[in-house]
Amino acid sequence: MLLSILRWPDPRLSQSCAPAVLDADLRSLAADMLQTMYAAPGRGLAAPQVGRLVRMFVMDIAWKTGDPAPIVFVNPKLELLGDRVLGPEGCLSIPGPVTDIERNAEVRVWWTDLEGVAQEGRFDGFAAICIQHEFDHLQGILTLDRLPPEPRAVAEAAVVA
Ligand code: NI
DSSP: OOOOOOOTTOGGGGSOOBOOOOSHHHHHHHHHHHHHHHHTTOSEEEGGGGTOOBSEEEEOSSTTTSSOOOEEEEEEEEEEEEEEEEEEEOOTTSOSOOEEEEEEEEEEEEEEOTTSOEEEEEEEHHHHHHHHHHHHHHTTOOGGGGSOHHHHHHHHHTOOO
């Protein structure tokens, strides 16, 4: 089922999310989020972006150029690694502006998959940036919140109504 994606400045996008409980409802939500992400089209989507304030996000960095390879991150924990890098980011909840955000080049992630199995992985490149962006959503942090006042005002003015 396609879900509607909340748009900034919806206040639900600025709330910290609660731990996710792995049950049939969460599995159904994950499937709907993947379908919604592919339709958007995007490469990452966090539960609060569809109005569900639980700690889960989905990501597929491969599908636009190859075979789909979705990952569902339930209750992720992050360790930031590598150098700080500056790169452009968009957000499905903030249509229009692409803003330069500083991130870490690598991350280590611990999460639970939809079968309840503990997973661990190390990511770099676009995946590392995407994971930090989606993880931010679980804390109620948007790209706009990471910008200094002046670039933030420019970005806010560029949001498509
Ligand atoms: Ni986003």
